Amino acid sequence: MTRDAEVIVLGAGAAGAAAAFHLSHAGRRVLLLERQSWPRPKACGGGMAASVQRWFPFDLSPAVDRVIRRVRFTWNLEDPVTAELPGEAPFWIVRRQRLDQYLVEQAVAAGCSLESRWSASDVSRHGSLWQVRSDDGRLVRANALVIADGSTSAFSAPLGLGPARPRFATTLAAEVDRTTQTPADEASAHDDDTAHFEFGLVHHGFCWAFPRQRGMSLGVGTFIGRDPADHAAVLERMLPSLGYAATAGERRGAPLRVWDGHHRLHGDGVIAVGDAASLCDPFLAEGLRPALMSGSSGAACLERWLAGDSKALGAYTSQMRADWGESMAWGRRIAQVFYRFPRVGYQLGIKRPTAPQRIAQILSGSMGYGDIAQRVIRRLLLQQG
Template identity: 65%
Template sequence: MSSLAGCRPEVIVVGAGAAGAAAAFHLARLGRDVLVLDSATFPRTKPCGGGMAASVQRWFPFDLRPAVDTVIERVRFSWALGDPVLAELPGEAPFWIVRRSRLDAYLIEQAQGVGARLACGMAVEGLETTPGGWSVQVREPGGARLALQAQAVVLADGSGSRLAAPLGLGPRQPRFAATVSVELEGPVLDPAAARFDFGLVRHGFCWAFPRQGGYSIGLGSFVGRDGLEENAVLAELLPSLGFSADAGVRTRGRLRLWNGHYPLHGAGLVVAGDAASLCDPFLAEGLRPALLSGCEAAAAVDRWLGGEPEALAAYSAVMRRVWGDSMAWGRRIAQVFYRVPRVGYQLGIKRPTAPRRIAQILSGELGYGDIAQRVIRRLLLQRS
């Protein structure tokens, strides 16, 4: 018999990544009976640049720094590896680089420390409503199937989620950015500098984040359906970092981009993280909205279980206000910038105030709405 047979938690969290682990921690800390299901076994690797603002620390009562590989002090922007801009990050907006294998495992350990349970190797195949909440259909590692009952469910099953859209959560047809991640082991030129290049990738950019013992490299294309041509891009990028053109372990993927305002809740149900299509459509930031949504989802579910019927609708409203409204402007900037990236680099990135503005956006001090109208007007005027 399954070890989960007869298990009836108050909340089932589907996915133990950043959003799911954050939700599980806060729910368990509030005294809720929480079961986290994940198809993988921890610790597990996950393709991700791993960049996040240190400002996320304010959402957690424990120190996140044990999961941090590198503290970024400056950013190097370039156009096709030339025409560089080196910017020191302001002290109030530091940037962290983490390995997802370490961060996710650390967060779920914190959740377990306050009472959440974790079941690995559990593939969630569907959800059905019941008179008491939800029935979660699970396939165990050996292939056996069982149905788990819970009053509420947090969906946090990542960019590849097939559960959210059929339940009316997020966009029915998500928009994706094509990505390639490369993990490099070897010497780092400047361990305190993150690199962004806007000239090598058509309709996108590439990044190189230093971490302990190497780099996390990423390529992303955000407009249109052009291929990344990753071999040609990496043949230029990697030698500039001191590596051979064929170095590193490469993984293709997709980022589920923010693409409009949609409900993120249902009856006893919320979606968080990448499954909620929260990734920044301009700078590809995904970790901060994942952690933010996990924390907000937990607070909403706790209030809903406590008898506040409008708490889950309030979660959708909060995420729209604190994240979606900014991303609506970020999408507009991306649509203009990545169609005329050379102009965007000259008129945007190379402006004296741009690095600080980018740092403030990544830290949450500013939203895209604070700069969007000026940026879009400048780009459109130059384009015309």
């Protein structure tokens, strides 16, 4: 059976493109398959810790839209709390379609082959090779496979990667153009270096507003329960507070596959990365940092496996558990308590003197949930007891 590449990466989002770059940079023959054409829109707030730069040998700043230096929290658009973020450039806002395309360009420059409009219908193991078949009957084979097809992944769970029954948050994102504001509105608009998290408007979730060069990215997420939330109504209240019309913005809804326990992320010559591996933060919905972390870490382990280290893929699962999962286990516990009692959570978890700074440190990647979780959960539960 003839192989077409050493590694097939299924999905050209942030995680898949990162994996494709690192493997190509290491000299592996990589085939990157993407079901959409470029440029492709993505429902994503675009916030990520600047610390992700350490995983790449090239400068990520061309994909950065804004540098965030402070975070503002509100309850029902009132009772504000502001925290300064640590470091020189602690939190970045990127436009997802630009970030993904930029990472793909780096991968292609390193030798990766890209195939767009490739919609995979089946993946299977045949002897020593993985086989991927498209909807229109095309077939490609490789020694190894990276599953990076996002929150709606059709392949990670059937292959035993990540949770068998993923847990989803529901989200709605809106991109608004600053040119729709009046001069009076602009004076009341959000600071260009401040990210805003609003906790009172959303039942069992929160709303975010991130500044961009020519406008803002807003979103609503619900993290507990399956009842449909009226996210559009939340945006209609949030947008005017930032100087925009209640109906402004291009809107996209999407499921968000959040972290829900420790699971195996590897198999025989296969790994899952990014949203397909259910790595999104269950409390603050950060998905880009774990996507880039898993794409980079997974590629390094896969490279060792291709070189003959039979235990390298198991090391990927272990490494992601240590570097991300242990913190997210505490993040999930905080979310379960906080979003059930959000008013109490805001008063005890956000308005305490040290709390905003600690959340800012979590967003910047300099602190994990485990550093604060036991104290926060204890306070919330005692208040409800």
